[in-house]
Amino acid sequence: MTDATHTAPAERAAPEGDGRSWGALGALGGIWLREVKRALRDRGQLIGGVSRPLLYILVMGIGLNPYFRAEVYGEVRFVVPYSYLQFIFAGVVVLNVMYTSVQSAVSVIWDREFGFLREVLVAPVPRFVLVLGKVLGGATVATLHGCIVLLFARFADVDLMAGNIAGAIGLIFLLAFCLTSLGIAIAHQVRSFEGFGVFSNAVILPLFFTSSSVFPLDPSLTRSQMIVLYPEWLVTVIYANPLTYAVDALRGKLIGFNQFAPSAGPILLVVLSVVFFLFALRGFRRG
């Protein structure tokens, strides 16, 4: 239930000076544990976490698999040397992470709506620890949901090896942390569940579809050649979408295919995580 290692063994309240860091860790653990427990008890969210990737892999992936080749200037060629299922797999992982991260931000609205926020704000916990606990909790759940998709790797002909998996899970966690921070930062601006629902639909799917997750940009083409294939605005949006680089880095880990520099994704994610976390923190500081 609780983590005994986080607390002093003796039966005394932690004194001011020593044991402070353990105390803060205990508080962090408590907040983290609550987020995780709440999410794991939410059956609907778990079912969604399984059915969503199944839908994308089974229906979209298998359905579009035969068409995943392009005919450019009369010459039949594969855009990428992988099947569509393999190509879309990383995108499906990211989609699952996105939905769950944003869902965990709803808990901020929930807390405010149902009064629990006050219980937390009145506790002697620095806002930083509070936000970090919440983000880590949400990110943990989102990472788990991302890993659910990895269980379907066999059906998509994606070979997972120990080295890949560790790297992939690391990337998934980074993405989850980044998106949960973003979700919490935005949840502060939103006053209602309905408003947040609109937001999540207006943001998740457009971000996802313009991240080169469901169709590839041919890495062998220059940008001007690509504009022949796709309208310019779409290419511009894909290049501007940070998620493009996250999906690409994850795809590199999973099937070894990169459209961009493999380090672009992780670097971008770390920078954005810090920025979004600070925004989330600012939201809590203002109450």
Next chain:
Amino acid sequence: MVGGHLSEAAAPVVEVAALRKRYGRTLALDGIDLSIRRNEVFALLGPNGAGKTTLIHILCTLLKPDGGTARIGGFDVSRQPLKARKQLGVVFQEPSLDGRLTVQENLNFHGLVHRVPYRLRMRRIREMLELVELSEWRNALVRTLSAGMKRRVEIARALIHDSAVIILDEPTVGLDAQSRERIWTYLNKLRRERDLTLIVTTHYIDEVDGCDRVCIVDGGKVLALDTPEALRARYGKEQVRITPRDAAARSGILAQNEGAVAEPGGDVVIPGATHAVVDRLLGSFGTGISNIAIERPSLESVFLALTGREIRDTAGERPTIARPNSRSGEPVN
């Protein structure tokens, strides 16, 4: 009456000086000065919008004051909010439990964020659940509990850590009479076992009666602060309650006494009356009176005298005539 072990020399545990807070153009707090002693039950009484909740929120460090200071256990709530919060247990007016967690998990969460060491935490959770008689419900999800049970869990929760001051904002509002009484039983039991200062806001006059000191606030100002007895003596009015034997005596009494009020039950009430009035009434009506009593001033009338309003009106309940506290009625004959 509670009280008794209340010593004048004890250092104040809560000190509020010249506290001001303004929301836009409304002045919520207009220079509040208070000091609350260790181990006392301190009641905040005031109509809606009087500034009670603002004051409580500043004490809880949820709001920052515009001016003045508030200290809890010596720690300034704006400068050392973390240390001030450590001294504090709060039971909010609206429920603040996580319905998707069990009772035990809610209490454990509280213990964790208040940095209560593991063993002490487990012991306190056990003891406090026993106190509020919810031990069998420890593994129930909070959303399955009734309103009264939830309130009891919240009270248990405020006591998990070493809080010196417990703030209860309308702890019994919306509860049935039985639950209200139980909650006060727990609180009084706790005060006997542990050093505890209670700050209570309430709309129920009979609850205020049991407190050590009452502070009446309105318009962001402290109108009066004293023991219930002293408030009664100073602002309240005594009244004579007569139960006439028949209608003739009733109309006779009403005709002879200016300011006499006929109550729906058949009683006649004469406000501000003294023993002289009682003697005169007994002399002229004698056998026409089946019962006569001088009633002590009620806190209800104190409140009315100070704010010009009746507390029932302000509580948003159906307006009733301010009824004197009949239990404290003092029979004369």
